[in-house]
Amino acid sequence: MKWTLPAKSALNESNGKPLHAARGLAQGLLKAALCTVALCSAMAGPAHAQSVAVTSIVEHPALDAIKDGVKKALSEAGYTEEKGLQWQFQTAQGNTAIATQIARKFVGDQPDVIVAIATPSAQAVVAATKTIPVVYSAVTDPIAAQLVPSFEASGTNVTGVSDRLELARQVEVIKQLVPDARKVGMVYNPGEANSASVVEQMRELLPTMGMSLVEASAPRTVDVGAAARSLVGKVDVIYTNTDNNVVSAYESLAKVGNDARIPLIASDTASVARGAVAALGLDYYEMGRQTGRLVVRILKGEKPGDIPSETSDRLALHLNATAARKQGVTLSDELRKSAAQVIE
Numbered sequence: 001m002k003w004t005l006p007a008k009s010a011l012n013e014s015n016g017k018p019l020h021a022a023r024g025l026a027q028g029l030l031k032a033a034l035c036t037v038a039l040c041s042a043m044a045g046p047a048h049a050q051s052v053a054v055t056s057i058v059e060h061p062a063l064d065a066i067k068d069g070v071k072k073a074l075s076e077a078g079y080t081e082e083k084g085l086q087w088q089f090q091t092a093q094g095n096t097a098i099a100t101q102i103a104r105k106f107v108g109d110q111p112d113v114i115v116a117i118a119t120p121s122a123q124a125v126v127a128a129t130k131t132i133p134v135v136y137s138a139v140t141d142p143i144a145a146q147l148v149p150s151f152e153a154s155g156t157n158v159t160g161v162s163d164r165l166e167l168a169r170q171v172e173v174i175k176q177l178v179p180d181a182r183k184v185g186m187v188y189n190p191g192e193a194n195s196a197s198v199v200e201q202m203r204e205l206l207p208t209m210g211m212s213l214v215e216a217s218a219p220r221t222v223d224v225g226a227a228a229r230s231l232v233g234k235v236d237v238i239y240t241n242t243d244n245n246v247v248s249a250y251e252s253l254a255k256v257g258n259d260a261r262i263p264l265i266a267s268d269t270a271s272v273a274r275g276a277v278a279a280l281g282l283d284y285y286e287m288g289r290q291t292g293r294l295v296v297r298i299l300k301g302e303k304p305g306d307i308p309s310e311t312s313d314r315l316a317l318h319l320n321a322t323a324a325r326k327q328g329v330t331l332s333d334e335l336r337k338s339a340a341q342v343i344e
Helices: 013-044 061-076 096-109 119-128 167-177 193-208 222-227 244-248 250-260 284-299 323-326 333-338
Strands: 053-057 086-090 113-116 134-137 160-161 183-188 210-217 236-242 264-266 279-280 315-320 342-343
Touching: 013 264, 053 061, 053 096, 053 119, 053 250, 053 342, 061 086, 061 113, 086 096, 096 113, 096 119, 096 134, 096 315, 113 119, 113 210, 113 284, 119 134, 119 193, 134 284, 160 284, 167 264, 183 193, 183 244, 193 210, 210 333, 222 250, 236 250, 244 250, 250 323, 279 284, 279 333, 315 323, 315 333, 323 342
Parallel strands: 053 086, 053 113, 113 134, 134 160, 183 210, 183 236, 236 264, 264 279, 315 342
Antiparallel strands: 279 315
16 A cells, blocks of 8 residues: 655645644643643642651640640641651750750751740750751740840741740739738749749849749759748749749649648649649640741741741630639639639
8 A cells, every 4th residue: 555645735724724723732732731730739739748847845734735736737737747747746855965966866857847845945956057947936035045136037047936924914913812922932943044034034023013032943853842842931922934844843843832831823824733823824835826837937938037036915814723722822703703714
Protein backbone atom coordinates (compact mmCIF):
# COMPACT_ATOMS: atom_id res chain seq x y z
CA MET A 1 0.00 0.00 0.00
CA LYS A 2 1.27 3.44 -0.89
CA TRP A 3 0.81 6.21 1.65
CA THR A 4 0.39 9.72 0.32
CA LEU A 5 0.56 12.93 2.29
CA PRO A 6 -2.14 15.55 1.97
CA ALA A 7 -1.25 18.41 -0.22
CA LYS A 8 0.51 21.31 1.48
CA SER A 9 -2.43 23.51 0.65
CA ALA A 10 -4.68 21.21 2.65
CA LEU A 11 -2.48 21.57 5.75
CA ASN A 12 -2.65 25.32 5.49
CA GLU A 13 -6.24 25.65 4.37
CA SER A 14 -7.82 29.00 5.17
CA ASN A 15 -4.41 30.50 5.96
CA GLY A 16 -3.46 27.65 8.29
CA LYS A 17 -6.54 27.80 10.57
CA PRO A 18 -6.88 24.00 11.01
CA LEU A 19 -3.25 23.81 12.12
CA HIS A 20 -3.64 26.78 14.44
CA ALA A 21 -6.84 25.32 15.85
CA ALA A 22 -5.06 22.06 16.65
CA ARG A 23 -2.26 23.91 18.31
CA GLY A 24 -4.75 26.04 20.27
CA LEU A 25 -6.59 22.95 21.43
CA ALA A 26 -3.36 21.34 22.58
CA GLN A 27 -2.30 24.49 24.43
CA GLY A 28 -5.72 24.72 26.07
CA LEU A 29 -5.55 21.14 27.25
CA LEU A 30 -2.04 21.71 28.60
CA LYS A 31 -3.14 24.83 30.50
CA ALA A 32 -6.09 22.96 31.96
CA ALA A 33 -3.82 20.14 33.08
CA LEU A 34 -1.39 22.59 34.69
CA CYS A 35 -4.24 24.37 36.48
CA THR A 36 -5.51 21.04 37.78
CA VAL A 37 -2.05 20.18 39.12
CA ALA A 38 -1.74 23.60 40.75
CA LEU A 39 -5.19 23.29 42.33
CA CYS A 40 -4.39 19.82 43.68
CA SER A 41 -1.07 21.08 45.06
CA ALA A 42 -2.80 24.00 46.80
CA MET A 43 -5.36 21.67 48.31
CA ALA A 44 -2.62 19.32 49.48
CA GLY A 45 -0.95 22.14 51.46
CA PRO A 46 2.70 23.29 51.60
CA ALA A 47 5.23 21.82 49.19
CA HIS A 48 7.24 20.56 52.17
CA ALA A 49 6.18 19.35 55.58
CA GLN A 50 6.06 22.13 58.16
CA SER A 51 7.88 21.47 61.42
CA VAL A 52 7.39 23.03 64.85
CA ALA A 53 9.59 22.18 67.83
CA VAL A 54 8.34 23.12 71.32
CA THR A 55 10.34 23.20 74.53
CA SER A 56 9.36 24.08 78.09
CA ILE A 57 11.55 24.53 81.15
CA VAL A 58 9.29 22.26 83.22
CA GLU A 59 5.90 20.60 83.08
CA HIS A 60 3.22 22.15 85.30
CA PRO A 61 -0.43 23.05 84.61
CA ALA A 62 0.14 26.60 83.33
CA LEU A 63 2.98 25.73 80.96
CA ASP A 64 1.25 22.55 79.80
CA ALA A 65 -1.82 24.66 78.97
CA ILE A 66 0.34 26.91 76.78
CA LYS A 67 1.72 23.92 74.87
CA ASP A 68 -1.82 22.60 74.32
CA GLY A 69 -3.01 26.05 73.23
CA VAL A 70 -0.22 26.34 70.66
CA LYS A 71 -1.16 23.00 69.15
CA LYS A 72 -4.84 24.00 69.10
CA ALA A 73 -4.09 27.22 67.20
CA LEU A 74 -2.03 25.28 64.66
CA SER A 75 -4.87 22.81 64.21
CA GLU A 76 -7.38 25.64 63.76
CA ALA A 77 -5.20 26.97 60.94
CA GLY A 78 -5.02 23.55 59.25
CA TYR A 79 -1.60 22.48 60.52
CA THR A 80 -2.03 19.00 61.97
CA GLU A 81 0.13 15.90 62.20
CA GLU A 82 -2.44 14.10 60.05
CA LYS A 83 -1.78 16.67 57.30
CA GLY A 84 2.01 16.45 57.57
CA LEU A 85 2.91 18.76 60.47
CA GLN A 86 6.07 17.58 62.19
CA TRP A 87 5.56 18.34 65.90
CA GLN A 88 7.96 17.59 68.71
CA PHE A 89 7.97 18.58 72.37
CA GLN A 90 10.67 18.29 75.03
CA THR A 91 10.81 19.52 78.63
CA ALA A 92 13.95 20.43 80.51
CA GLN A 93 12.53 19.09 83.80
CA GLY A 94 13.48 22.34 85.56
CA ASN A 95 17.16 22.03 84.63
CA THR A 96 18.77 24.90 82.70
CA ALA A 97 21.61 22.66 81.49
CA ILE A 98 19.04 20.32 79.91
CA ALA A 99 17.29 23.36 78.44
CA THR A 100 20.55 24.24 76.67
CA GLN A 101 20.91 20.68 75.36
CA ILE A 102 17.35 20.72 74.01
CA ALA A 103 17.96 24.08 72.34
CA ARG A 104 21.06 22.73 70.57
CA LYS A 105 19.20 19.60 69.44
CA PHE A 106 16.32 21.66 68.04
CA VAL A 107 18.74 23.93 66.16
CA GLY A 108 20.32 20.82 64.66
CA ASP A 109 16.89 19.57 63.60
CA GLN A 110 16.30 22.83 61.68
CA PRO A 111 12.51 23.15 62.27
CA ASP A 112 10.52 25.95 60.65
CA VAL A 113 9.75 27.47 64.08
CA ILE A 114 10.91 26.83 67.66
CA VAL A 115 8.44 27.67 70.44
CA ALA A 116 10.15 28.25 73.81
CA ILE A 117 7.92 28.28 76.88
CA ALA A 118 9.12 30.15 80.00
CA THR A 119 12.19 32.34 80.43
CA PRO A 120 15.03 29.78 80.93
CA SER A 121 14.02 27.76 77.86
CA ALA A 122 13.56 30.91 75.77
CA GLN A 123 16.99 32.21 76.79
CA ALA A 124 18.59 28.88 75.87
CA VAL A 125 16.97 28.80 72.42
CA VAL A 126 17.68 32.44 71.59
CA ALA A 127 21.33 31.92 72.57
CA ALA A 128 21.52 28.88 70.30
CA THR A 129 20.25 30.37 67.02
CA LYS A 130 20.10 33.70 65.25
CA THR A 131 18.43 32.35 62.12
CA ILE A 132 15.65 29.88 62.99
CA PRO A 133 12.40 31.69 63.92
CA VAL A 134 11.80 31.63 67.68
CA VAL A 135 8.46 32.37 69.36
CA TYR A 136 8.66 32.69 73.16
CA SER A 137 5.71 32.38 75.52
CA ALA A 138 5.08 32.93 79.25
CA VAL A 139 8.10 35.20 79.66
CA THR A 140 7.33 37.95 82.17
CA ASP A 141 10.10 40.34 81.13
CA PRO A 142 11.51 39.47 77.69
CA ILE A 143 13.59 42.65 77.67
CA ALA A 144 15.35 41.89 80.97
CA ALA A 145 15.79 38.32 79.74
CA GLN A 146 17.53 39.77 76.65
CA LEU A 147 15.22 38.03 74.22
CA VAL A 148 14.14 41.22 72.45
CA PRO A 149 15.26 44.85 72.78
CA SER A 150 11.68 46.09 73.25
CA PHE A 151 8.07 45.09 72.69
CA GLU A 152 8.27 46.58 69.19
CA ALA A 153 9.21 44.44 66.18
CA SER A 154 12.69 43.18 67.03
CA GLY A 155 14.23 42.95 63.56
CA THR A 156 15.71 39.61 64.67
CA ASN A 157 14.53 36.00 64.56
CA VAL A 158 12.53 36.41 67.79
CA THR A 159 8.98 37.39 68.74
CA GLY A 160 6.51 36.08 71.30
CA VAL A 161 3.92 36.57 74.02
CA SER A 162 4.70 37.87 77.51
CA ASP A 163 2.72 37.01 80.63
CA ARG A 164 3.67 40.30 82.26
CA LEU A 165 1.11 41.44 84.84
CA GLU A 166 0.36 44.86 86.24
CA LEU A 167 1.73 44.42 89.76
CA ALA A 168 -0.34 47.24 91.25
CA ARG A 169 -3.46 45.18 90.52
CA GLN A 170 -1.84 42.16 92.16
CA VAL A 171 -1.17 44.17 95.32
CA GLU A 172 -4.77 45.42 95.32
CA VAL A 173 -5.94 41.79 95.47
CA ILE A 174 -3.62 41.21 98.43
CA LYS A 175 -5.11 44.24 100.22
CA GLN A 176 -8.66 43.07 99.50
CA LEU A 177 -8.01 39.62 100.96
CA VAL A 178 -5.67 40.57 103.80
CA PRO A 179 -6.48 44.22 104.64
CA ASP A 180 -4.09 44.39 107.59
CA ALA A 181 -1.10 42.95 105.72
CA ARG A 182 2.09 44.94 106.12
CA LYS A 183 4.81 42.42 105.27
CA VAL A 184 4.55 40.46 102.01
CA GLY A 185 6.70 37.37 101.59
CA MET A 186 7.95 36.09 98.24
CA VAL A 187 9.57 32.72 97.54
CA TYR A 188 11.43 32.85 94.23
CA ASN A 189 14.37 31.60 92.20
CA PRO A 190 16.89 34.47 91.91
CA GLY A 191 18.40 32.77 88.87
CA GLU A 192 15.16 33.10 86.88
CA ALA A 193 15.13 36.47 85.14
CA ASN A 194 11.37 36.91 85.19
CA SER A 195 11.20 36.30 88.96
CA ALA A 196 14.14 38.58 89.70
CA SER A 197 12.41 41.31 87.69
CA VAL A 198 9.13 40.95 89.62
CA VAL A 199 10.93 40.99 92.98
CA GLU A 200 12.77 44.16 92.00
CA GLN A 201 9.51 45.85 91.03
CA MET A 202 7.78 44.70 94.23
CA ARG A 203 10.62 46.15 96.35
CA GLU A 204 9.81 49.54 94.85
CA LEU A 205 6.02 49.23 94.66
CA LEU A 206 5.08 47.86 98.09
CA PRO A 207 6.43 50.80 100.18
CA THR A 208 4.26 53.17 98.14
CA MET A 209 1.25 51.11 99.26
CA GLY A 210 2.18 50.89 102.93
CA MET A 211 3.86 47.48 102.79
CA SER A 212 7.31 45.94 102.55
CA LEU A 213 8.81 42.85 100.91
CA VAL A 214 10.44 39.90 102.67
CA GLU A 215 12.31 37.62 100.29
CA ALA A 216 13.12 33.89 100.48
CA SER A 217 15.38 32.30 97.90
CA ALA A 218 14.57 28.92 96.33
CA PRO A 219 17.14 28.20 93.58
CA ARG A 220 15.79 24.65 93.15
CA THR A 221 12.34 23.10 93.28
CA VAL A 222 13.32 21.12 96.39
CA ASP A 223 14.14 24.40 98.18
CA VAL A 224 10.61 25.81 97.97
CA GLY A 225 9.24 24.25 101.17
CA ALA A 226 12.24 25.31 103.28
CA ALA A 227 12.15 28.83 101.82
CA ALA A 228 8.46 29.13 102.72
CA ARG A 229 9.09 27.91 106.28
CA SER A 230 11.77 30.59 106.68
CA LEU A 231 9.02 33.21 106.25
CA VAL A 232 6.85 31.92 109.12
CA GLY A 233 6.54 34.60 111.81
CA LYS A 234 8.01 37.24 109.49
CA VAL A 235 5.20 37.90 107.02
CA ASP A 236 1.44 38.47 106.94
CA VAL A 237 0.89 37.02 103.47
CA ILE A 238 2.91 35.19 100.80
CA TYR A 239 2.65 36.28 97.17
CA THR A 240 3.89 34.08 94.33
CA ASN A 241 4.51 35.12 90.77
CA THR A 242 4.88 32.65 87.89
CA ASP A 243 8.28 31.43 89.11
CA ASN A 244 8.63 27.96 87.60
CA ASN A 245 10.37 26.40 90.63
CA VAL A 246 7.64 27.65 92.96
CA VAL A 247 4.74 26.68 90.71
CA SER A 248 6.21 23.21 90.21
CA ALA A 249 6.29 22.64 93.98
CA TYR A 250 3.22 24.64 95.00
CA GLU A 251 1.86 21.90 97.25
CA SER A 252 4.88 22.26 99.56
CA LEU A 253 4.22 26.00 99.78
CA ALA A 254 0.51 25.37 100.45
CA LYS A 255 1.36 23.03 103.34
CA VAL A 256 3.33 25.79 105.02
CA GLY A 257 0.52 28.29 104.43
CA ASN A 258 -2.08 25.95 105.89
CA ASP A 259 0.02 24.91 108.91
CA ALA A 260 1.09 28.48 109.79
CA ARG A 261 -2.21 30.12 108.68
CA ILE A 262 -0.39 32.42 106.26
CA PRO A 263 -2.57 33.38 103.28
CA LEU A 264 -1.16 32.48 99.86
CA ILE A 265 -1.95 34.78 96.94
CA ALA A 266 -0.80 33.66 93.50
CA SER A 267 -0.60 35.12 90.00
CA ASP A 268 -1.10 31.72 88.36
CA THR A 269 -4.77 30.70 88.42
CA ALA A 270 -3.89 26.99 88.26
CA SER A 271 -2.21 27.38 91.67
CA VAL A 272 -5.59 28.14 93.28
CA ALA A 273 -6.72 24.54 92.93
CA ARG A 274 -3.38 23.52 94.46
CA GLY A 275 -3.75 25.56 97.65
CA ALA A 276 -3.64 29.31 97.02
CA VAL A 277 -6.50 31.41 98.42
CA ALA A 278 -6.71 33.50 95.26
CA ALA A 279 -5.09 34.45 91.99
CA LEU A 280 -5.73 37.24 89.55
CA GLY A 281 -4.09 35.76 86.52
CA LEU A 282 -4.07 34.98 82.86
CA ASP A 283 -5.72 32.14 81.01
CA TYR A 284 -2.60 30.25 79.92
CA TYR A 285 -4.45 28.05 77.45
CA GLU A 286 -5.64 31.18 75.64
CA MET A 287 -2.10 32.54 75.82
CA GLY A 288 -0.98 29.33 74.12
CA ARG A 289 -3.50 29.90 71.35
CA GLN A 290 -2.27 33.49 71.03
CA THR A 291 1.30 32.16 70.77
CA GLY A 292 0.21 29.58 68.22
CA ARG A 293 -1.31 32.26 66.02
CA LEU A 294 2.10 33.95 65.83
CA VAL A 295 3.60 30.61 64.80
CA VAL A 296 1.01 30.29 62.03
CA ARG A 297 1.89 33.75 60.71
CA ILE A 298 5.53 32.71 60.47
CA LEU A 299 4.69 29.39 58.79
CA LYS A 300 2.74 31.41 56.21
CA GLY A 301 5.77 33.53 55.40
CA GLU A 302 5.99 36.46 57.82
CA LYS A 303 9.36 37.18 59.42
CA PRO A 304 9.43 37.01 63.24
CA GLY A 305 11.45 40.21 63.34
CA ASP A 306 8.54 42.05 61.71
CA ILE A 307 6.04 40.91 64.37
CA PRO A 308 5.92 42.92 67.65
CA SER A 309 5.89 41.02 70.92
CA GLU A 310 2.48 40.75 72.54
CA THR A 311 0.93 40.66 76.00
CA SER A 312 -2.49 39.57 77.22
CA ASP A 313 -4.95 41.50 79.38
CA ARG A 314 -7.47 38.68 79.76
CA LEU A 315 -7.34 38.45 83.55
CA ALA A 316 -9.63 36.39 85.74
CA LEU A 317 -9.96 36.10 89.53
CA HIS A 318 -10.02 32.56 90.95
CA LEU A 319 -10.76 31.80 94.62
CA ASN A 320 -10.38 28.74 96.85
CA ALA A 321 -12.81 28.80 99.80
CA THR A 322 -11.25 25.74 101.47
CA ALA A 323 -7.78 27.26 101.37
CA ALA A 324 -9.20 30.54 102.66
CA ARG A 325 -10.63 28.80 105.75
CA LYS A 326 -7.36 26.98 106.43
CA GLN A 327 -5.29 30.14 106.01
CA GLY A 328 -7.55 32.44 108.01
CA VAL A 329 -9.09 34.51 105.21
CA THR A 330 -12.74 35.55 104.91
CA LEU A 331 -14.04 35.79 101.34
CA SER A 332 -16.58 38.59 101.05
CA ASP A 333 -19.73 38.17 98.97
CA GLU A 334 -18.54 40.99 96.73
CA LEU A 335 -15.26 39.20 96.05
CA ARG A 336 -17.03 35.92 95.36
CA LYS A 337 -19.35 37.59 92.86
CA SER A 338 -16.42 39.13 90.99
CA ALA A 339 -14.60 35.78 90.65
CA ALA A 340 -14.58 33.72 87.48
CA GLN A 341 -14.32 30.59 89.62
CA VAL A 342 -14.73 29.75 93.29
CA ILE A 343 -13.51 26.37 94.53
CA GLU A 344 -15.55 25.40 97.58
